[in-house]
Amino acid sequence: MGWLLLKDLQILRRSPLVVGLLIAYPVVLGVLIGFALSGDGSKPRVAFLNLVPDTEQFQIGGEDEGIDRGIARDELCSRVECVDVESRSEAERKVEDGDVIAALILPDDLLDELESLASLNPRQPTVEVLVNEDDPVKASLVDDRISALVTEANLILSRRISDEAATYLDLLIEGGVFDLPLIGEFDVLGLERSNAILSAVRSQLPTGSAGREALDRVIRFGRLAGENLDFALPLLGAVAEPISVDKTVVAGDSSELDTFAIAVAVTVTLMFVTVLLVAGSLALEREENAFSRITRGLVGKTGLLVEKVTLGIAASVAVTLLLLAALTMLVSIDWGRAPLILLAILAGGAGFAAFGAAIGSSAKEVRASSLLAFMVSLPIAFLSLVPSGTVSGGVYDAIEVFRALFPFDPALDAMEGALEEGGPDLLVALLHTAAIVAAYGALARLALRRFA
Amino acid sequence: MGGTSKDGAPVIEAQGLSKSFGEQRALHEVSFSARRGELLGVIGPNGAGKTTLLSILAGIREPDSGSLSVPGQIGWVPQLAGLYRRLTVVENLRLFAHLERVADVDAAIERMLDQTRLGERRDDRIGTLSGGNQQRVNIAIGLLAEPAVLLLDEPSTGLDPRQRERLWEFVLDLAGSGTTVIYSTHHLLEAERYGNRLLVLADGEAVFDGTSDQLHDAVGGSERDFEAAFVRYLRERGH
Numbered sequence: 001m002g003w004l005l006l007k008d009l010q011i012l013r014r015s016p017l018v019v020g021l022l023i024a025y026p027v028v029l030g031v032l033i034g035f036a037l038s039g040d041g042s043k044p045r046v047a048f049l050n051l052v053p054d055t056e057q058f059q060i061g062g063e064d065e066g067i068d069r070g071i072a073r074d075e076l077c078s079r080v081e082c083v084d085v086e087s088r089s090e091a092e093r094k095v096e097d098g099d100v101i102a103a104l105i106l107p108d109d110l111l112d113e114l115e116s117l118a119s120l121n122p123r124q125p126t127v128e129v130l131v132n133e134d135d136p137v138k139a140s141l142v143d144d145r146i147s148a149l150v151t152e153a154n155l156i157l158s159r160r161i162s163d164e165a166a167t168y169l170d171l172l173i174e175g176g177v178f179d180l181p182l183i184g185e186f187d188v189l190g191l192e193r194s195n196a197i198l199s200a201v202r203s204q205l206p207t208g209s210a211g212r213e214a215l216d217r218v219i220r221f222g223r224l225a226g227e228n229l230d231f232a233l234p235l236l237g238a239v240a241e242p243i244s245v246d247k248t249v250v251a252g253d254s255s256e257l258d259t260f261a262i263a264v265a266v267t268v269t270l271m272f273v274t275v276l277l278v279a280g281s282l283a284l285e286r287e288e289n290a291f292s293r294i295t296r297g298l299v300g301k302t303g304l305l306v307e308k309v310t311l312g313i314a315a316s317v318a319v320t321l322l323l324l325a326a327l328t329m330l331v332s333i334d335w336g337r338a339p340l341i342l343l344a345i346l347a348g349g350a351g352f353a354a355f356g357a358a359i360g361s362s363a364k365e366v367r368a369s370s371l372l373a374f375m376v377s378l379p380i381a382f383l384s385l386v387p388s389g390t391v392s393g394g395v396y397d398a399i400e401v402f403r404a405l406f407p408f409d410p411a412l413d414a415m416e417g418a419l420e421e422g423g424p425d426l427l428v429a430l431l432h433t434a435a436i437v438a439a440y441g442a443l444a445r446l447a448l449r450r451f452a
Numbered sequence: 453m454g455g456t457s458k459d460g461a462p463v464i465e466a467q468g469l470s471k472s473f474g475e476q477r478a479l480h481e482v483s484f485s486a487r488r489g490e491l492l493g494v495i496g497p498n499g500a501g502k503t504t505l506l507s508i509l510a511g512i513r514e515p516d517s518g519s520l521s522v523p524g525q526i527g528w529v530p531q532l533a534g535l536y537r538r539l540t541v542v543e544n545l546r547l548f549a550h551l552e553r554v555a556d557v558d559a560a561i562e563r564m565l566d567q568t569r570l571g572e573r574r575d576d577r578i579g580t581l582s583g584g585n586q587q588r589v590n591i592a593i594g595l596l597a598e599p600a601v602l603l604l605d606e607p608s609t610g611l612d613p614r615q616r617e618r619l620w621e622f623v624l625d626l627a628g629s630g631t632t633v634i635y636s637t638h639h640l641l642e643a644e645r646y647g648n649r650l651l652v653l654a655d656g657e658a659v660f661d662g663t664s665d666q667l668h669d670a671v672g673g674s675e676r677d678f679e680a681a682f683v684r685y686l687r688e689r690g691h
Contacts, residue, residue, distance in 0.1 A: 003547055003550040003551060004547075004551070006547075007536065007539065007543075007547050010538075010539060010543065011536060011538045011539065014538045014539075014577075015538065288534065288535065288536050288537060289530055289532040289533060289534040289535075290534040290535065290536060291534075292507070292510075292512050292528075292530055292534065293528060293530060293534035293548070293593070294534075294548075294551060295512075296510055296511045296512045296528060298548075298551040298552060299551060
């Protein structure tokens with residue numbers, strides 16, 4: 001078998017173009033797919049113009065709330081790449097030129113308008129957005145991010161306005177000192193203290209007198225008003241944040257997005273290199289008419305399959321380690337987990353090699369086997385990346401069954417589990433891959449019987 | 453079934469070989485033997501079972517029934533040259549010598565290069581050789597383990613007349629040196645000229661085992677040539 005392996009390596013060495021394409025194409029494809037799935041990490045460029053005077057602070061109800069122009073900018077720039085501009089015309093020009101995809105303009109009276117929300121004469125604050133929609137995907141992205149920003153700002157303001165309203169209500173119920181600009185401090189009696197005074201006055205009036213009855217009605221109203229205003233306090237909190245999120249993970253071990261991208265890139269590369277190489281190499285034996293010669297007792301059909309799977313695993317380890325080494329320059333890979341990564345590559349390589357052997361056993365020519373390998377592998381890879389919730393439940397169940405039958409899914413899980421501790425269970429993925437190897441190995445062996 | 457043979461005990465003996473592919477009967481109760489240095493030509497119309505018989509003799513297929521006795525090793529030369537075109541002559545020989553577990557690989561390679569007169573092309577890739585030379589390497593690989601019996605499946609297919617002539621000279625030399633050669637062919641002229649003995653298959657059955665002269669005699673000796681005698685022989689037996 002060793003001589004057969006050496007022969008395959010000699011043939012590969014003499015086919016540099018094929019080997020180059022066999023390695024370069026899957027690597028490029030794998031990296032593109034991996035990073036397309038995770039996003040390229042870049043943010044859309046948005047011009048930011050803040051016309052709010054430097055000295056202004058945002059205050060509601062006389063307290064300094066600490067919201068200034070810096071905080072607004074930080075909030076925006078966590079979602080988009082901010083390009084600071086000095087004027088509205090500059091913002092417009094950058095949007096028109098396509099230098100930025102949008103501009104966000106905070107008007108100079110924004111904080112005044114915000115403060116008015118807590119006054120008796122509220123006005124709705126408005127921010128201005130200039131957009132360039134020549135790229136519909138990014139335009140949609142900007143829409144989403146600015147909407148998210150405004151929603152968050154609205155939520156913060158709602159909470160603060162609610163808090164301020166609650167303070168007013170407390171003052172009305174319990175009484176206290178209230179400070180008004182220009183007028184100064186004055187004492188508010190409050191419903192509870194009013195009721196106490198009224199009750200004291202009532203006790204001095206004769207029983208059954210008209211004044212006492214009238215006072216009873218006022219006292220009842222005061223009590224009722226106090227109780228209802230008490231109920232209003234939690235309602236204000238609910239209005240400020242009607243729906244809150246309590247996230248509980250009930251299923252799925254998901255790794256970090258970068259890890260997932262690396263795992264996808266590696267698995268796609270592993271799949272194409274191994275499946276194409278093994279399928280093509282096996283088909284080559286028949287194309288060269290050497291199949292019957294080497295399987296008639298010299299090596300045997302099972303021996304030939306083992307040799308091809310070994311070749312596939314060797315190639316997959318070499319190419320994948322090269323890819324990971326190259327990716328290390330771009331993303332962080334925990335090389336402390338190298339033994340597990342190697343184990344995952346070996347398992348994935350074996351799974352894809354067995355799958356490639358089954359394809360190669362079914363085709364008589366290298367071209368036919370390569371075409372078949374592409375036609376079968378690509379849809380499997382894409383179906384294996386369909387996330388739950390993006391299709392109906394029945395369809396997703398069918399997809400899950402389908403992808404469990406092919407090596408891509410367990411290979412991806414194994415790679416994720418190897419790259420990151422929080423990833424899928426590596427042992428389960430390895431067992432799944434072992435079952436795949438056995439199944440496709442048996443299929444390949446059966447298929448080879450037809451070509452005796 | 454009798455037949456002319458060279459002296460000595462049979463080096464290959466088949467008894468009642470049968471093989472079917474589903475409902476299709478490819479071979480039915482075929483028996484024959486061959487002795488050392490004999491040239492046995494297996495002929496018959498298309499679908500007669502020639503390739504099936506040779507593939508069973510080569511160990512590529514298992515017969516459904518019957519037995520095969522081969523005391524020594526069998527060399528197998530497939531119809532289409534089973535060679536790796538991207539490897540050189542020597543690399544092909546070395547690979548198959550190792551797979552055949554030849555004791556002295558280098559000596560075997562040199563012997564084959566000498567025998568096929570391909571010493572000067574030893575480092576040429578197979579893909580650059582002519583059809584005739586490829587066929588020589590093909591046969592050389594079949595001879596690497598110095599088999600007692602060499603099986604040649606349609607060895608002259610695709611060769612021009614000059615290449616065929618050289619091939620048969622080579623095969624005759626082999627037989628002369630003691631190797632039993634069993635070959636299948638469509639070329640009845642070649643069979644008549646180079647076969648010490650002929651095994652005629654028709655519809656999976658062995659219908660004749662003897663020399664070309666005996667086949668002529670079997671149809672009365674009145675036919676103008678071997679091909680006409682062959683056709684008449686089959687027609688008279690309902691094939």
